[in-house]
Amino acid sequence: MATEQTFGFYMPTVNLMGVGAVKEAGPRIKSLGSSKTLLVTDEGLFKMGVADEVAAYIREAGVDVVIFPGAEPNPTDLNVEAGLTVYKENNCDSIVSLGGGSSHDCAKGIGIVATNGGTIHNYEGIDQSKLGMPPFVAINTTSGTASEMTRFCIITDTSRKVKMAIVDKNATPTVSINDPILTVKKPAGLTAATGMDALTHAIEAYVSTAATPVTDACALQAIRLVSKSLRGAVANGDDVDARNDMTYAQFLAGMAFNNASLGYVHAIAHQLGGIYNLPHGVCNAVLLPHVERFNLVAKQERFVDIAVALGENVSGLSTREAAEKALTAIEQLSQDLGIPGNLQALGVKEEDFELLATNAMKDACSFTNPRKANLQDIINILAAAYEVKEPQKAPVTI
Ligand SMILES: NC(=O)c1ccc[n+]([C@@H]2O[C@H](COP(=O)([O-])OP(=O)(O)OC[C@H]3O[C@@H](n4cnc5c(N)ncnc54)[C@H](O)[C@@H]3O)[C@@H](O)[C@H]2O)c1
Numbered sequence: 001m002a003t004e005q006t007f008g009f010y011m012p013t014v015n016l017m018g019v020g021a022v023k024e025a026g027p028r029i030k031s032l033g034s035s036k037t038l039l040v041t042d043e044g045l046f047k048m049g050v051a052d053e054v055a056a057y058i059r060e061a062g063v064d065v066v067i068f069p070g071a072e073p074n075p076t077d078l079n080v081e082a083g084l085t086v087y088k089e090n091n092c093d094s095i096v097s098l099g100g101g102s103s104h105d106c107a108k109g110i111g112i113v114a115t116n117g118g119t120i121h122n123y124e125g126i127d128q129s130k131l132g133m134p135p136f137v138a139i140n141t142t143s144g145t146a147s148e149m150t151r152f153c154i155i156t157d158t159s160r161k162v163k164m165a166i167v168d169k170n171a172t173p174t175v176s177i178n179d180p181i182l183t184v185k186k187p188a189g190l191t192a193a194t195g196m197d198a199l200t201h202a203i204e205a206y207v208s209t210a211a212t213p214v215t216d217a218c219a220l221q222a223i224r225l226v227s228k229s230l231r232g233a234v235a236n237g238d239d240v241d242a243r244n245d246m247t248y249a250q251f252l253a254g255m256a257f258n259n260a261s262l263g264y265v266h267a268i269a270h271q272l273g274g275i276y277n278l279p280h281g282v283c284n285a286v287l288l289p290h291v292e293r294f295n296l297v298a299k300q301e302r303f304v305d306i307a308v309a310l311g312e313n314v315s316g317l318s319t320r321e322a323a324e325k326a327l328t329a330i331e332q333l334s335q336d337l338g339i340p341g342n343l344q345a346l347g348v349k350e351e352d353f354e355l356l357a358t359n360a361m362k363d364a365c366s367f368t369n370p371r372k373a374n375l376q377d378i379i380n381i382l383a384a385a386y387e388v389k390e391p392q393k394a395p396v397t398i
């Protein structure tokens with residue numbers, strides 16, 4: 001008889017998509033009862049003037065704004081502390097995050113500690129907080145992490161050099177906003193990296209031990225959209241149709257992994273981010289074919305579905321041959337996008353493999369990987385991903 005297990009489905013209450021959606025930020029935060037909001041963003045978007053533009057929409061709606069541009073890429077516990085101080089000193093009563101995963105996760109960290117107290121380290125793991133965050137509108141600009149709609153919050157513990165995975169229903173924003181126009185200025189390298197992050201979310205969710213028919217539908221459509229439009233979005237950033245497809249792809253992938261969770265790609269990538277501060281999407285892209293080669297025996301039929309969703313012709317092939325097509329399609333996509341071919345090119349050191357593997361096995365994302373690995377298996381995956389292959393001609397700058 002099957003073991004009892006309940007599957008939930010989490011996402012924000014309201015999710016706004018499409019050209020012009022960003023203008024809704026003001027009315028939405030106002031309607032949540034706010035009179036003064038903390039706008040959490042990163043330095044890059046602040047310097048580009050995007051934060052001021054969004055602040056103007058919020059002020060137009062009659063809500064005061066304090067901008068905190070202190071979310072660093074791979075945001076840290078120190079960023080959360082600094083943002084929390086600004087939130088409290090200014091008596092803010094809500095949060096708006098603007099940016100990619102780093103801004104949203106930093107903002108979630110601020111929100112969780114603002115209502116629950118303590119420090120962000122207290123909330124590592126699954127559902128460790130008691131209270132919901134303040135009213136929270138998340139505006140996405142990267143089409144990758146889907147953090148604007150997930151209950152995941154990834155914060156680097158600077159003393160341990162570990163990315164803490166905080167998976168908490170209370171970390172879900174109240175409203176998510178995806179306006180493809182905000183993604184048009186993304187450079188090709190960032191588009192490639194964040195797009196591969198979205199693909200990794202979809203694939204890890206599809207082969208996860210917690211997948212359901214609902215998450216499967218989201219994951220497969222996300223993979224189809226990435227296959228259709230990621231190359232185009234990287235080749236021509238002004239292609240709004242490709243950008244729009246990628247906002248839906250990353251959102252659908254978010255719906256999938258927010259509920260089915262992830263696997264060893266993310267569990268290992270979090271450690272690479274924590275130790276070397278590397279871009280999250282690039283780490284995932286390099287690890288993805290190697291982890292899924294390890295996973296192949298666990299879910300062969302599912303890899304056939306992935307191959308088909310990636311546009312591969314599998315007719316006449318055995319299940320095993322067709323499943324392999326998923327791996328070659330992933331590698332071909334990475335190569336077309338100019339993603340670095342191996343971990344060595346990213347500056348990863350072989351002497352760190354054991355520490356990386358040990359910490360990856362403790363990461364909350366590892367629990368739903370379809371094939372159980374021991375320490376040596378993870379070290380072997382790292383070693384395979386480390387090997388030198390053809391150097392890539394980058395649009396990806398790391
Ligand atoms: N919470 C989640 O569900 C979740 C899921 C996956 C990854 N993550 C985390 O998210 C982080 C990565 O986030 P990310 O990949 O979205 O990137 P990011 O937020 O770190 O941003 C990277 C850079 O892109 C710039 N940028 C952002 N939007 C831009 C735009 N439209 N035009 C030009 N430049 C732009 C930023 O200024 C920044 O310098 C990592 O810390 C990762 O661990 C979180």
Ligand SMILES: [Fe+2]
Nearest residue numbers: 145197201280
């Ligand atoms: Fe990710």
